[in-house]
Amino acid sequence: MNAAARTKDAVVVDPPLDLSELLNLANFLEHHSAPAVLVGPDGEQIALPLEAYEVLCQVVTAMQRGESVSVEPIDRQLTTQQAASLLGISRSTLVRLLDENELPFDRLGESRHRRLRLHDVLAYRDRTRVDRRVRLDELTRQADEDGLYDVDGEAYRHALGEARKS
Structure with missing residues (x-):
């Protein structure tokens, strides 16, 4: 289970203790250069916008290195x-x-x-x-x-x- 800490303005998420699922995701992202499809729990699918896909790649890369991450709006x-x-x-x-x-x-x-x-x-x-x-x-x-x-x-x-x- 990963730890998420809420600061005053942001949520900081630590990488999971068991990196196996994260490594599988990192491997998947390495071999796909275009955005994927997001599948909901009910099977509904929606295309993942390129910008969201790029952020996901950066988050996975950072967590794979054992770094905590926080994504915040730039206008903050x-x-x-x-x-x-x-x-x-x-x-x-x-x-x-x-x-x-x-x-x-x-x-x-x-x-x-x-x-x-x-x-x-x-x-x-x-x-x-x-x-x-x-x-x-x-x-x-x-x-x-x-x-x-x-x-x-x-x-x-x-x-x-x-x-x-x-």
Whole structure:
């Protein structure tokens, strides 16, 4: 029997303890690239829309890896704490980003409380990941051009310390 935990806004479902049925389903989905038909307990059949089929594939893949899953509407609104947790930053850092107009938000009436849309937070996360990757690639290229990969660790720490002093 699998465990389902209801948080304030979502249901999180753990993978089943016995993975045999899940593995059979994963194998079935691997060998079929088009949506299947959903059969009700009374035998009634209905075509599974492609979008629902794709979500099912993602859920089965995650559970097969032993991960818990939660499916939520993308329009969902988050508190500043929920958004900060999703981004892996502090709430105060998130508030600073909001004040700097890095992320759109809505206010609840006349209150100070702000809400962010999940899709905006996910888009920001993706943009920052791409930006970090570009910056890291550039730093790596510069370090390679400067021959820093050929320097031993102690000489590098010394040079870094000198650079920080200036």
